[in-house]
Amino acid sequence: MDFYTNPVSPNCRKVDAVAKQLGIPLVHKQVDVLKRETQSPQFLALNPNGMVPVLVDGDVVLWESNAIQCYVASKTDNEMWPKTHHRYDIMRWQAWETAHFGAAARTLFFQRVLKRLLQQGEPDRARVEEAEAQFKRFAAVLDGALAGRRFLVNDQLTIADFCVAAPLTYVEQAKMPLAGFANVQRWRAALDEQPGWRASAPPPM
Numbered sequence: 001m002d003f004y005t006n007p008v009s010p011n012c013r014k015v016d017a018v019a020k021q022l023g024i025p026l027v028h029k030q031v032d033v034l035k036r037e038t039q040s041p042q043f044l045a046l047n048p049n050g051m052v053p054v055l056v057d058g059d060v061v062l063w064e065s066n067a068i069q070c071y072v073a074s075k076t077d078n079e080m081w082p083k084t085h086h087r088y089d090i091m092r093w094q095a096w097e098t099a100h101f102g103a104a105a106r107t108l109f110f111q112r113v114l115k116r117l118l119q120q121g122e123p124d125r126a127r128v129e130e131a132e133a134q135f136k137r138f139a140a141v142l143d144g145a146l147a148g149r150r151f152l153v154n155d156q157l158t159i160a161d162f163c164v165a166a167p168l169t170y171v172e173q174a175k176m177p178l179a180g181f182a183n184v185q186r187w188r189a190a191l192d193e194q195p196g197w198r199a200s201a202p203p204p205m
C-alpha cells in the first residue's frame with residue numbers, strides 16, 4: 001500500500017502509528033506540504049482537497065486520516081479495530097476529534113507554530129483565546145472519559161487512542177493548556193510506551 005504522507009503531520013501520524021503498531025507494511029511516499037507538492041496535478045488527482053494523508057491500495061484511493069486508519073487496521077484481525085459494538089465507540093471518538101478537540105488543537109498549532117514557519121506573521125490573539133477556551137472545554141471531556149481507565153474504548157488500546165492523541169503531538173510547541181488534566185497526561189505517557197506510537201513520532205521541531 002502506498003502511503004502519501006509527511007512526517008510532521010499529526011493526521012498522517014494517526015495512520016502511521018496504527019500500521020506500525022500492527023506490523024502492517026506501508027510504502028511511504030513523502031509529500032512536501034510546505035513546497036506545495038499537495039497542489040500538483042498528480043497529487044490533486046489522488047486527493048482533490050490537496051492534503052495528506054492519502055492511501056493507495058490497488059484500485060482503492062482513500063483520503064481522510066480517520067477512514068484510512070480503519071482501512072489499514074482492517075488488514076488483520078486485531079483488537080485495535082474490533083469487530084464488535086466497540087467499533088462505533090471508536091468512530092464516535094474519531095468524529096469528536098475531528099470536529100472538536102483536534103480542531104482546537106490544530107488552531108493553536110497553526111497560530112503558534114506553523115504561522116511562524118510559513119512567515120505568515122504573529123498569532124491572532126482572538127483566535128488563540130477562542131481556541132484555548134475550546135481546547136480546555138473538550139480536554140475536560142477527555143479527562144473525564146479517561147478517569148479510572150487506561151484507554152478510551154473498552155479499556156483496550158484502539159485506533160481511537162492514536163486518533164485523539166495525534167493533535168497533541170505538538171502540545172509543548174503550541175503551548176496547549178493541558179495542565180490540570182491529569183488523566184490525559186497519564187494516558188499520553190502510557191501511549192508513549194506503545195511501540196507504534198513511539199516509532200511514528202515526528203522529528204524534533
Ligand SMILES: N[C@@H](CCC(=O)N[C@@H](CS)C(=O)NCC(=O)O)C(=O)O
Nearest residue numbers: 009010011033051052053064065066
Ligand atoms: N481531515 C483531513 C485533514 C488533512 C490535513 O489537514 N492535512 C494537512 C497536513 S496535517 C495538509 O495536508 N495540509 C495541506 C494544505 O492544507 O494545503 C484528514 O484528517 O486527513
